[in-house]
Amino acid sequence: MSEKRAVIKVREIRKTYQMGKTKVHALQGVDFTVLQGELVAIMGASGSGKSTLMNIIGGLDYPTSGSYVLDDIEISKLGKNDLADIRNQKIGFVFQGFNLLARTSALENTELPLLYDRSNRIKKHREAARRSLERVGLGDRADHHPNELSGGQQQRVAIARALVTNPALVLADEPTGNLDSRTTVEVMKLFQELNDEGVTIILVTHEDEVARYAKRIVELRDGKIIRDVPQEPDSAADDLAELVARGADDPTIEELETADAD
């Protein structure tokens, strides 16, 4: 761990929303660093500031104050266009609601970020997109449109899209929030595999069942970090194998846990 480079360094980040006359302090001084190769779960109750923090880390929003360094670049001072380029080249974002373009094939959706890549690092867009789809196990669904794919498959297309530019960081805000428990395990297995290949991942969840697959838990409350601990992650692959072995069509997490307890 000693040689690992810091992908992000967040210092004293604050975010205040003005709601009419009242101010909402969504983030009140957040400090944390994520090293290359980490798999971090950000947890916390609803309204604790998880999404606000993710949006700032993802370059979708500016902090009210504080410093945020991504890949040695100070992000909080960048202009809109530079921020767009950062989102494009350094960050892969996965949303709860998938956010795929309708009437557009999985392959074209995956290819989309390359369209806006002004660095031209990746020359063959189609091939890169196909490789990315294969990486998430959807090579055979390239021509399907989102409405022809299951929720889990749509989320995997979204992950393929996030990976296509080889970003420094993959961010996922409640990526399993719209998925059933078995698909959740499948998606977490994919995240773990990508992480094993060296992809740095930060995901937001309020479910322990999801967080237990992460290597580190960061907990927020009222816009502050109240807990930041490493942990030994469970293997999503093992859980999935067990589910398959039991032949369960759609086992609930409770069933899964009682099985674990045995």
Next chain:
Amino acid sequence: MHSLRLIKVAGKSIVKNKMRTLLTMLGIIIGVGAVIVMVAIGEGAQSQIENQIKNLGTNMLVITPGTSNAGGVNQGASSFNRLNIDDSEKIRNESAFIAGVSPVVFTRTQIVGGTGNWRSTIHGVTTEYVTIRDWELTSGRFFDASEERTGKKVIVLGATIAENLFPNGDAVGTRVLVRNVPMDVIGVLEKKGQTPDGNDQDDVALAPVLTVQRRLSNWTFIRQILANTYSPDDIDEAQVELRAIMRESHGLAEWEPDDFEIKNQDQLSEAAQGTTEVMTMLLAAIASISLLVGGIGIMNIMLVSVTERTREIGIRMAIGARGADVLTQFLIESIVMSILGGAIGVAIGVGGANLLGTTMGWNTVVNSQTVMIALIFSGAVGIFFGFYPARKAAALNPIDALRFE
């Protein structure tokens, strides 16, 4: 290239949303179609009149009675008809540039003979008239100088009259009655067909001017004098010369203005063009309004589409599209749609103009210039009315756009 890819994206978006695209283009299609048809009708009328004047020949001059200023009051054209046979004789005798000259008197009357009777116009002219007009005869002959001079009762029939009264083609050598005057048919004119607006150029008969004046009509004044020069190059000199001869013939003092007008082909068509140009412009203006309405339609649907596509815009921005990329995409979409709509409008307009031509017999002219202007204009409409919605899309904040339901 980056912008090339954005054009592709815009193209895909247009293809993927066929209904939206069609609705957006509808206004432009109708607008451009209307412009093309309207202008085609206007230009058709214009070219028709021009053709009629061109048919007169390039080396022709027309003298008509002019304005007379009696007692300082302008009485308008033809208020006092002062053209007469002597004028035409004087021109024939004195002019150096004029090849032929013919006064023209008209009378509209019944011609009885052959299988029945036919109402037509009889022109009283001189022997030179057919040469000036460049008309040919299919059978018989034209009257000669002595017949002209003595006012013989001879007549040359136009093709339409001959066909109707003598379906067997045996007109020459027979006798017809015009206002109870028996006249010998000595020739039949070659068929010239209809003018584009349906005027039958063959529904006329020609007789010596003296015959018409003395026997057929008590109207002795001459409506116009036609003359042609030896060469089109002589037109200007001939006009000057004719004016001098006419002034002398009318005995005008130096201070008196002309009581006649001499016009060449260009001047005639200029006068005619003036009126048809106004008509064309009026039609084009009406049609342009519909094009403008079409443009507003584009803006309308693009604005709705920005709202409807807020999520799409949010997604594109979240994965790294700059505001300028979104602006370009939307702008290209509206430009492509309006040019495409313009092209379809042109096709429909040209088809419609042709249809009017074949079914209604209207003369319509579509020239490439109108098509170019219509296309450029619809492109401009796309830029103009697409810009505001595109800028609105580009100004969206990615988070708000993503949160939009």
